[in-house]
Amino acid sequence: MMDYETIIGLEVHAELSTKTKIYCNCTTEFGGEVNTHTCPICTGQPGVLPVLNKKVVDYAIKVGLATDCSITPLGKQDRKNYFYPDLPKAYQISQFDLPICTNGKVEIEVDGLKKDIGLTRIHIEEDAGKLLHEAVDGTLVDYNRGGVPLIEIVSEPDLRSEEETREFLNQLKAILEYLEVSDCKMQEGSLRCDVNVSVRPKGQKELGTRTEMKNVNSFSAACRAIKYEAARQIEALEDGEVISQETRRWDDDKGKSFTMRSKEDSHDYRYFPDPDLVAISIDEQWIKRIHDELPELPRAKVERYIKIYNLSDYDAGQVAGNKAMADMLDEAVKLGASAKFTCNWLLGDISKILNDKNMEASEIPFTARHIADMISLIDKKTISNTAGKKVIDELFDSPRSVEQIVKEKGLAQISDEAALLSVVDEVLKNNEKSIADYKKGKTNALGFLVGQAMRLSKGKGNPQMFNDMIKRKLDSL
Numbered sequence: 453m454m455d456y457e458t459i460i461g462l463e464v465h466a467e468l469s470t471k472t473k474i475y476c477n478c479t480t481e482f483g484g485e486v487n488t489h490t491c492p493i494c495t496g497q498p499g500v501l502p503v504l505n506k507k508v509v510d511y512a513i514k515v516g517l518a519t520d521c522s523i524t525p526l527g528k529q530d531r532k533n534y535f536y537p538d539l540p541k542a543y544q545i546s547q548f549d550l551p552i553c554t555n556g557k558v559e560i561e562v563d564g565l566k567k568d569i570g571l572t573r574i575h576i577e578e579d580a581g582k583l584l585h586e587a588v589d590g591t592l593v594d595y596n597r598g599g600v601p602l603i604e605i606v607s608e609p610d611l612r613s614e615e616e617t618r619e620f621l622n623q624l625k626a627i628l629e630y631l632e633v634s635d636c637k638m639q640e641g642s643l644r645c646d647v648n649v650s651v652r653p654k655g656q657k658e659l660g661t662r663t664e665m666k667n668v669n670s671f672s673a674a675c676r677a678i679k680y681e682a683a684r685q686i687e688a689l690e691d692g693e694v695i696s697q698e699t700r701r702w703d704d705d706k707g708k709s710f711t712m713r714s715k716e717d718s719h720d721y722r723y724f725p726d727p728d729l730v731a732i733s734i735d736e737q738w739i740k741r742i743h744d745e746l747p748e749l750p751r752a753k754v755e756r757y758i759k760i761y762n763l764s765d766y767d768a769g770q771v772a773g774n775k776a777m778a779d780m781l782d783e784a785v786k787l788g789a790s791a792k793f794t795c796n797w798l799l800g801d802i803s804k805i806l807n808d809k810n811m812e813a814s815e816i817p818f819t820a821r822h823i824a825d826m827i828s829l830i831d832k833k834t835i836s837n838t839a840g841k842k843v844i845d846e847l848f849d850s851p852r853s854v855e856q857i858v859k860e861k862g863l864a865q866i867s868d869e870a871a872l873l874s875v876v877d878e879v880l881k882n883n884e885k886s887i888a889d890y891k892k893g894k895t896n897a898l899g900f901l902v903g904q905a906m907r908l909s910k911g912k913g914n915p916q917m918f919n920d921m922i923k924r925k926l927d928s929l
């Protein structure tokens with residue numbers, strides 16, 4: 453079999469977190485009773501006129517500047533015509549030939565290799581309504597989402613693997629979160645992507661025919677979809693088939709993609725300038741104002757964490773890749789906590805609990821102050837590391853002061869030798885095999901015994917004292 457290369461390009465839609473919709477004053481809030489966040493404009497009644505929400509352009513410029521795009525001095529909005537019940541006007545207002553941003557890039561790093569992924573364009577458009585197929589009598593439609601502002605970020609076909617795709621999406625999400633232009637909640641559809649995949653024999657210059665996959669709802673689904681689609685195309689080519697340009701629907705439960713329709717070309721949409729909207733003129737001052745508002749971006753943060761906080765490349769990347777975590781780290785350091793310890797807690801126990809609870813870091817119910825207080829108690833040896841873990845558990849369940857938790861749960865460390873002695877005796881009595889191992893020179897048996905003592909003391913014993921006491925006993929045996 454020939455050696456193939458997979459070529460991936462993405463179209464990422466991000467819902468912008470403006471208070472109101474793109475062309476009317478309806479709220480953009482997620483959910484709500486069906487068809488209550490609506491008005492004559494966003495339901496496309498005859499005779500109404502849309503007025504562009506300036507914040508939407510602000511946000512698009514912001515994303516453009518953060519991704520090294522050129523900002524157009526003159527943008528316009530166009531009607532993209534298609535007929536579908538989620539679109540009451542039978543056209544979507546989007547941008548065709550004069551998008552707000554063009555020609556940008558996002559830097560990714562996979563396996564230590566840095567690479568720029570080009571951005572073809574970023575344009576603004578309105579979201580469509582939502583079809584509710586689960587309705588008892590056929591399908592109903594909810595227009596609450598109709599008219600919520602979106603930016604569509606189109607990448608160049610620069611991605612070559614699932615890993616690169618995941619990293620690109622992570623970086624892009626981090627940028628959007630840092631800029632605070634989108635809440636990026638994938639489960640609420642705030643961030644969605646269409647994945648374009650083609651394959652070509654390695655060494656071939658021209659691109660193969662691509663297919664576009666819709667309905668990709670998570671980063672891991674994007675990776676699964678790419679893997680499946682590349683394999684499907686390679687198999688077809690090996691069988692002598694021709695890949696047809698088409699739009700496919702990704703079914704993540706089945707782990708397969710299915711033909712939806714042959715891919716439209718842009719002329720199928722009969723784009724033309726929306727006569728109800730004026731041109732968007734963006735001058736230098738506007739761009740400068742947005743530029744001055746840009747926060748420290750993820751890449752800069754990674755560098756600062758490595759240089760100033762002395763974190764490893766990996767840790768710095770992990771924390772900086774998540775705005776909520778990065779904010780917590782910076783805040784805890786300001787409160788006097790060590791960056792390294794805070795980072796370990798964030799990436800260790802706290803991340804594990806977030807995973808178990810299926811929560812985002814932005815949903816952590818406690819503050820950097822809690823982490824800083826907990827670390828300070830560990831530093832002062834008032835509580836052990838193990839007790840620190842209990843404090844974190846308690847903070848997740850019901851956030852209250854660390855001191856209160858330590859008192860309530862009796863977590864203060866016991867450093868009284870007499871009190872620890874009974875625990876040590878008990879552990880040695882029950883672990884004869886480990887004692888024998890230690891005597892045979894297996895020194896890690898000591899660590900095991902200390903662990904047992906910590907467990908027996910419910911994490912309250914002073915681990916260093918346990919270590920010293922057990923070692924002394926063992927050596928005297």
Ligand SMILES: [Zn+2]
Pocket residue numbers: 473476477478489490491492493494495599
């Ligand atoms: Zn409205």
